[in-house]
Amino acid sequence: MPRPKKCRKVCYMPVIRKFAPVEISKNSQEIEITIDEFETIRLIDKEGFSQEECSKYMNVARTTIQNIYNNARKKIAEALVLGKALNIKGGDYTICSKRGLHSLCAECKAHNIE
Numbered sequence: 001m002p003r004p005k006k007c008r009k010v011c012y013m014p015v016i017r018k019f020a021p022v023e024i025s026k027n028s029q030e031i032e033i034t035i036d037e038f039e040t041i042r043l044i045d046k047e048g049f050s051q052e053e054c055s056k057y058m059n060v061a062r063t064t065i066q067n068i069y070n071n072a073r074k075k076i077a078e079a080l081v082l083g084k085a086l087n088i089k090g091g092d093y094t095i096c097s098k099r100g101l102h103s104l105c106a107e108c109k110a111h112n113i114e
Contacts (some may be wrong), residue, residue, distance in 0.1 A: 007092050007093055008039065008060050008068070009053065009059045010095055010096065012039065013035065013095070014035070014088050017088045018030075018087050019079075020086070028084055029084055030046060030085040030086070030087045031078055032075075033072055033086060034088075034090050034093075035069055035089065035091040036058070036091040036092060036093045038066045038072070039058065040072055041053055041057075041072050041076070051069065077110040
């Protein structure tokens with residue numbers, strides 16, 4: 001029996017959850033990126049965290065972050081290259097208790113990365 005998935009800590013929920021090209025056909029497929037994949041992209045690419053820092057921040061192993069990050073980047077690349085809509089939803093995550101839904105947690109950066 002496989003080990004149960006550990007929920008990833010998320011401190012920032014996306015305000016906008018769907019991105020689509022201006023010239024998109026009605027029959028175009030959507031690509032789904034999960035909330036935890038969004039958080040790894042935000043932390044690593046926008047905030048400049050290393051994968052090790054990101055793993056501590058989200059309370060999971062570095063190899064888990066590496067897998068999540070690689071999957072997220074592949075999905076984003078597919079959406080950009082093939083002109084598909086990108087929808088952000090779902091995933092295995094818990095919301096950080098030290099913040100509101102759409103603002104960064106002022107203490108998170110310090111309370112998990114030591």
